[in-house]
Amino acid sequence: MSNRIVITTDYLHPGDTVDAMLRERGLEPVYSPAGGHRADEEKLALFAGAVGAIAASEPVTAQMLAAAPTLKVLARAGVGYDNVDIDAAGELGIRVCNTPGVNHHAVAEMTLALMLSCARRLSSVFEGLGKGVWPREAGTELRGKTLGVIGYGPSGRAIAVLGAALGMRVLVSTGHPDASSHVSPSVEFADFDSTIGSADYLTLHSRAGKGDPIIGAETFTAMKDSAILINTARGSLVDEEALVTALEAGEIASAGLDVFQREPLVGDNPLRTMSNVVITSHLAGQTLEARERAGVAAAQAVIDVLDGKVPNGLVV
Known part of the structure; x- marks a missing residue:
């Protein structure tokens, strides 16, 4: 039986804690870090001969899985x-398997960083100083403003705490x-339309759906023209073409984005050069x-499955 574990996550390395865990179990970590585009042949061969994998956020297609009969x-x-x-x-x-509960504080802190960057126009400040x-x-202050949170999982709760504070x-x-999940008296539940219409800052913390983006042209029309959109969740949640149009037309003031429909972000994406957009490279967590x-x-999780555990x- 194969004992190969393919690791594509680029921050995991030979000799680290994960490497030691797997080797102690008698498994053989094989490292193939995600670094952008892979050729089709490389994709199909990625998990060949492996019994398990620890995967980054690059796409894992049906064809790749079918080409790995031992996985x-x-x-x-x-x-x-x-992405799977x-x-x-x-x-x-x-x-x-995924790893829930490991990075929600990191995501919430990055969300706050993007909010502050947009509020204080830090990108243009840094650019000006460099010139x-x-x-x-x-800029503007966060205190007294309305924070709209779409989705109330761990990261949504964590940013609600920071906003209330x-x-x-x-x-x-x-x-x-769920009223029992309230983290502060400053937190209120509201419907989607009320939230987007009232928010000075609208931050997304939803799971990706299989349908259309939840934030599109109609959403931007309903938002305040002074509002700021923050997305540290999923690129698929936002219609990027509609976002660019809304930013150019002044339907919303600015956006702070860590995730995109296509990653890495292509060089000619207009979001790269817009003065009212702050972008980071999918590193909220x-x-x-x-x-x-x-x-x-x-x-x-890999070890548990191979040991017959849930x-x-x-x-x-």
Whole structure:
């Protein structure tokens, strides 16, 4: 029986904690870090001969899974798994796991960083300083503003805590409102339309759906023209073409984005050069602490499946 575990997560390395965990179990970690585009032949050969995998956020297609007949488990070193063809994995009997609860504080802190960057126009300040000028633009404060939170999982709750602590009114739109989950008297549940219409800052913390983006042209029309959109969740949640149009037309003031419909972000994407957009490279959950927790949790899920146990974070 194969004992190969393919690891594509680029922050996991030989000799680290995850490597030691797998080797102690008698498994052989094989490293093939995600680094952008892979040729079709490389994709099909990626998991060949492996019994398990710890995967980054690059796409894992039905064809890739079908080309790996020995594969029994694929663990995402992260919360999202929309990059994996779950239906195909289920049909092939491949267990797919994620690592919930490992990075929500990191995501919430990055969300706050993007909010502050947009509020204080830090991108233009940094750019101006780099050009030798001395920008003195007036930004805005978060205190007293309304924070709209779409989705109320761990990261949604964590940013609600931070928003409330800063003196913001927090509106939450979720399909599963639960009064017992309130983290502050400043947090209120509201429907989607009320949340987007009232928000000075609208931050997304929903799972990716299989349908159209939840934030599109109609959403931007309904938002305040002074509003700021923050997305540290999933690129598929936002219609990027509609976002660019809304930013150019002044339907919303600005956006702070860590995730995109296509990653890495292509060079000619207009979001790269818009003065009212702050972009980061899908690193909201990428703190040293969160990476350690995610890697260990993913490795444990692989080990549990191979030992015949039910792992934490089982998706299918």
